[in-house]
Amino acid sequence: MxxxxxxxxxxxxxxxxxxxxxxxxxxxxxxxxxxxxxxxxxxxxxxxxxxxxxxxxxxxxxxxxxxxxxxxxxxxxxxxxxxxxxxxxxxxxxxxxxxxxxxxxxxxxxxxxxxxxxxxxxxxxxxxxxxxxxxxxxxxxxxxxxxxxxxxxxxxxxxxxxxxxxxxxxxxxxxxxxxxxxxxxxxxxxxxxGKFDYKGFILSLTGFFLSVYALAQAALKGGASPGILMSGLVGLCLLALLIIVELYVEKPMIDLRLFKDNMFRTMSLIGLCSAAGLLGMLYAFPLMYQNVLHMSALHTGLTTFLEAVGLMVASQLMPWTLQRLGLQRLLVYSLMGAITVFILITLFVASNPWLLRLFMFGVGFFLGQTVGAAQISAFKYIKPASMARATTLFQMENRLGSVLGVAILASILGTQNTPAGEPVQLLTYQYALFGAAIFLVVACLIAFRLKDSTDHGLRLKMDRAERAE
Structure with a gap:
């Protein structure tokens, strides 16, 4: 013992x-x-x-x-x-x-x-x-x-x-x-x-690598050369082939059939867009805060620290808010709150540091509600036998959202085509932060179209009535 x-x-x-x-x-x-x-x-x-x-x-x-x-x-x-x-x-x-x-x-x-x-x-x-x-x-x-x-x-x-x-x-x-x-x-x-799905592994590895490489190199060089365009095109073709192959493999590495479930598909897209907005912002903000506003690394860390605190607070409150508001209203309200805070950070980035820290707390709090609700609801109708593959696919989408957010915001910063050693202008960083907010707008539009939770209150009443009988 x-x-x-x-x-x-x-x-x-x-x-x-x-x-x-x-x-x-x-x-x-x-x-x-x-x-x-x-x-x-x-x-x-x-x-x-x-x-x-x-x-x-x-x-x-x-x-x-x-x-x-x-x-x-x-x-x-x-x-x-x-x-x-x-x-x-x-x-x-x-x-x-x-x-x-x-x-x-x-x-x-x-x-x-x-x-x-x-x-x-x-x-x-x-x-x-x-x-x-x-x-x-x-x-x-x-x-x-x-x-x-x-x-x-x-x-x-x-x-x-x-x-x-x-x-x-x-x-x-x-x-x-x-x-x-x-x-x-x-x-x-x-x-x-079981057997290893080597076809899915090779296609996904090369397809994602070439696609993101093309996006990153276009950002670095401030434009797309023929070589970069070719890399991106080949990467996209490989990803298209990956989808075809994985739909016909008996036990695929990436089970795309799970996207037939409307709830899983919707929550996965919301999670992807939320991760893209958050990680993109957390990539651009420290660069701007130190390179343009000349803050120290420690000062920058103390400012972004409040975002993680907001996430922790949201994780504790989310079950209560989900029960009170229902899934769709919680997602819409929290995403609208996050979009508002992103815009405020973009507009008032050079203001009082404590105001920025309050905004950062708001980012974590609102997106914490969004991500938590999406994670809980995504697997609502997934069968137990498919749960492991579903959780893996959901994690992959969130990480890919992070890659997408960082890559696209890096592309926005690269549009100024700044030589090494010369700072990117504040306005370019503000455009990048606004780009991060666009991801959240997309997530919010997806949440508006969510139909599964519109009858949330009615379903609760029906469940109670069935139990009473």
Whole structure:
């Protein structure tokens, strides 16, 4: 019994450390982008590639992770993912130019893509169904704190030490998690893992890479050369072929048939657009705040920190607001609130810092309601047998939304075609922030068309009447 307790505690520690490290990395980099750009003498539009390469590799290996864990063992794959992420973090810190940093960020994304699904599988196999609700309440706090603390920690490290330390920070955390995992994690291999969908994997990897590469290069060079246009065209053709192939594969890596469910399709699109708007804004804002308004990295981190606090508050209130307002009204109201705050940030970005922090809190609060409601409602009609594939597809769409937001806002910044070393004008950044708001407008229009929840109150009354009978 004592051994079993130690194993459960160790699994929790390893899972929290791995998720904390991965979640921290999603926000800590943004405040360091101006410092990295200055060190490598690259324009702001080129800085998006640091996040794009990471997010693309993370997205592409999410669906592969579950199969590899079942086929080769969850402990082996999880420890390998931790090792890749930790080693890639060290190499990122040692990078001597932008190309090296982008390459090692891609490797970092590969490790992160395996950590979440395989770590969750280990956690669920260790704890019973009855233990999981209490476990979830315990683990949510440290994992939710990571993205909130990322901008502050990143700003402090950049100002006090160097941008390289935002990557070196992962080394002791990763090594500690590896040591505990090596001793306490149990191996599990699934006898019937099935065949690997190599066609879907190759088509998705190359298609998304070429498409986003073309978008990023067009932003960097301020226009589209024949080579960039060809890359984008080939990428789109491969993605079209991916859709055809995955619809006919018996057990596809990316199960596109799930989009036949209207609720899942609608919530996925809202989640994608919300992620694009939020991550795009969090990419452009630190660059503008430091390069144009000449604020320190720590000051920038303290300002964007309030967005994550707003997300945490929204996560606690969302079940109550969903019950009171119903799904459609909650989505419409929260998205309209987020659009308003985005516009206010765009117009008053040079105003009092505390006013901006209030706006940032509003961004997190309103989008937290949107994303939380979309996540809960997306799987309402998904069958249990399809749940794993549905959650993977939903996570992929959210990450792809992040890539899309960063890439398009980088393209807007690239329209000024600023030489390295010369600042992008404030007005161009404001155009970029307004572009982030456009994603939320699209999400709001989709929410307006949602029909499933228009009879929310009527359905509740019918359910109560059926129970009474």
């Amino acid at each position: 004592n051994r079993e307790l130690h194993v459960k505690v160790a699994v929790c520690i390893v899972y929290v450390l791995a998720m904390f490290m991965s979640a921290l990395d999603s926000t800590i980099v943004n405040v360091a982008l101006p410092a990295i750009g200055g060190a490598f003498h690259v324009p702001p539009a080129a800085m998006g590639t640091i996040n794009i390469g990471y997010l693309i590799s993370l997205v592409m290996f999410l669906p592969v992770a579950g199969w590899m864990g079942d086929r080769f063992g969850t402990k082996r794959i999880f420890l390998l993912a931790l090792s890749i992420f930790t080693l890639a973090s060290a190499l990122c810190g040692l990078s001597q130019n932008m190309n090296m940093l982008n390459l090692f960020r891609i490797f970092q994304g590969v490790g992160a893509g395996f950590i979440t699904p395989v770590g969750m599988a280990i956690l669920f196999r260790t704890f019973t169904h009855e233990e999981r609700p209490k476990l979830s309440r315990m683990l949510i706090v440290p994992i939710a704190l990571a993205p909130a603390l990322g901008p502050v920690i990143g700003g402090f490290l950049v100002d006090m030490l160097s941008w390289r330390w935002i990557f070196y920070l992962n080394i002791p955390i990763g090594l500690f998690a590896l040591c505990i995992g090596k001793v306490y994690l149990a191996e599990h291999v699934e006898p019937e893992a």
